[in-house]
Amino acid sequence: MTLTSGQGFVVDKKKTALIVVDMQNGSLRNEGTLAKLGLDITYLKSTVQPVKRIVEVCRREGIPIIFTRYILRPDYMDAGRFPELFPGA
DSSP states (O other): OEEEOTTSOEEEGGGOOEEEOOOOHHHHSTTSHHHHTTOOOHHHHTTHHHHHHHHHHHHHHTOOEEEOOOOOOTTOTTSTTHHHHOTTO
16 A cells, blocks of 8 residues: 655555654753753754654554664763763763
8 A cells, every 4th residue: 555645755655664763852852961062952843843743644554653762871981972072961
């Protein structure tokens, strides 16, 4: 079965999954890590409603949805250069 979008593309529901990456509080909320570091998260926050809409469509159509999370140890030993670049985190 296929699903035709309003944008003119066709999705084969038997061969499709939605992957949602890093829609996390630390990135998208005013109380999150990025905002606390003083970074402007306005653009990131603008992605929430469009992602919510596509998730709703996929759920309604029975398309699998995979959510990922990026998790760091409390001591940031697995964060690469994050502690060096953002020492106040």
